[in-house]
Amino acid sequence: MSIFHPIEVPIYMTATFQNPLPSGESSVSDRGKELKYSREENPTVRELEHEIARLDGFKDCLAFNSGMAAISTLLLANRRRRIVVNIDSYSATVSLALSLRELGFDVELRGTDELSSIPQGSLVLTESITNPMLRVPDLHALSEICRDSNSSLAVDNTLATPVLLRPAHLSQYSVQSTTKYISGTNDVFGGVISGDDLSELWEWRRRLGNIMDPLRAFMTSRGLITLELRVRRHSENAIMIARWLQDHERVEEVIYPGLESHRDHMIARRLFGNLFGGVISFRIRGDARRFLINLRRVRPATSFGAYRSLATIPRASIASNLPPDLVERMGIDEKLVRLSVGLEDPEVLMEDLDAALRSS
Known part of the structure; x- marks a missing residue:
């Protein structure tokens, strides 16, 4: 990687590489490809x-x-x-x-x-x-x-x-x-x-x-250094919150592979063991948009998988570019919320979710 033997990966911020080398030989990556341009290899x-x-x-x-x-x-x-x-x-x-x-x-x-x-x-x-x-x-x-x-x-x-x-x-x-x-x-x-x-x-x-x-x-x-630790925490937080949501009077349905009620739970258990990821989808009894607006700790945003908890309405965000008949076939409606559970204290997240649900 480098003649200096760094502990961490260096950033090779260059568009091009000298090729051939001063020795006259070609510079070749471990794939056997010539290392000459960062659009190809870096x-x-x-x-x-x-x-x-x-x-x-x-x-x-x-x-x-x-x-x-x-x-x-x-x-x-x-x-x-x-x-x-x-x-x-x-x-x-x-x-x-x-x-x-x-x-x-x-x-x-x-x-x-x-x-x-x-x-x-x-x-x-x-x-x-x-x-x-x-x-x-x-x-x-x-x-x-x-x-x-x-x-x-x-x-x-x-x-x-x-x-x-x-x-x-x-x-x-x-x-x-x-x-x-x-x-x-x-x-x-x-x-x-x-x-x-x-x-x-x-x-x-x-x-x-x-x-x-x-x-x-x-x-x-x-x-990658913290991936396993983070995914375990995401999953542990998510199963706790999914079970809590199941008992909430303002929640109509909870969709999470770690729940025994999930239609693919046994398949998920065979594939994943005892961890089921950090994303929960659920349908609320109320106005989903108002629910998002009233969240304080959980941020309304479309992505998932980061340290901060995020929530979105898939019908109005990620599925908005699809034909309506296809969205209906997929089972995505206006009541569906997707929650990306972060690394925060789950008790704090549940307190925030509860307040937003009751005001929706």
């Missing part, structure tokens, strides 16, 4: 990729400038295949799939319960925990179905993280938005794809120019 970015590949259990990883850049590159690289996308996934992913279909891509949208058969040679993209309805696909069964149909499985593991699930034994690819739990700070964008053979995706990243920049790679690397 040592700071490469160190982050090594760490995330290790966490995911794969041989390699590519870092991008956003989670959607990673997903876009994955789908573009598979343009000649049938692409099956779980309709319960993040709305931007579904919206991208619809746009690609308009461009002539062979794209099919299916619900979590509609993945029992897959067309031969497909690419299947699903989330390990869907956003915002928190469905948990049976990835063990889906992995076997994909194997039998000579298809590839890509798992968006953003909500679960490698702490809850290491996708390598189930899928060919793992995708994550590092903007969320990986960085954990709400101040840096990024995305990654892990897999064993990413050579074609590397070429697509080079062409598209959507590699993560060195500064953001450095900032993201900091989050």
Whole structure:
């Protein structure tokens, strides 16, 4: 990495590298690619990729400038295949799939319960925990179905993280938005794809120019140091608050994989063990917008996975760019609230939620 042997990863903030070297030899990265231009390879970015590949259990990883850049590159690289996308996934992913279909891509949208058969040679993209309805696909069964149909499985593991699930034994690819739990700070964008053979995706990243920049790679690397500790705290806080919400008179329904009442609870337990992530969705008896406005400690915002608790109304935010009939099919309505539980004292959060619920 450096002749100075630093303890922490240095930031190689340079657009280009000397190549050939003074010795006359080419400067080559560990991928066997010439190290000449940071749109293709950068040592700071490469160190982050090594760490995330290790966490995911794969041989390699590519870092991008956003989670959607990673997903876009994955789908573009598979343009000649049938692409099956779980309709319960993040709305931007579904919206991208619809746009690609308009461009002539062979794209099919299916619900979590509609993945029992897959067309031969497909690419299947699903989330390990869907956003915002928190469905948990049976990835063990889906992995076997994909194997039998000579298809590839890509798992968006953003909500679960490698702490809850290491996708390598189930899928060919793992995708994550590092903007969320990986960085954990709400101040840096990024995305990654892990897999064993990413050579074609590397070429697509080079062409598209959507590699993560060195500064953001450095900032993201900091989050990996505390990832396991944070995800455990997020999950412990979330199950406590989810159980409390279940008993609240102003709450109609609580959706959280850690609850026995969740339709996919047993699947979640087989996949994740005793931790179920830090996101809760729930329907309120009242005005969801007024509920958001009356929150004090929890901030009204659309992201998740950081130290600060955030809440949003998916119908008015992340799902607002989808056709109404599709939103209805996904089960997203005006009463649904998505709560990203942070690292704060859960008693303080419950006090804030209670006051906002009673004033909604």
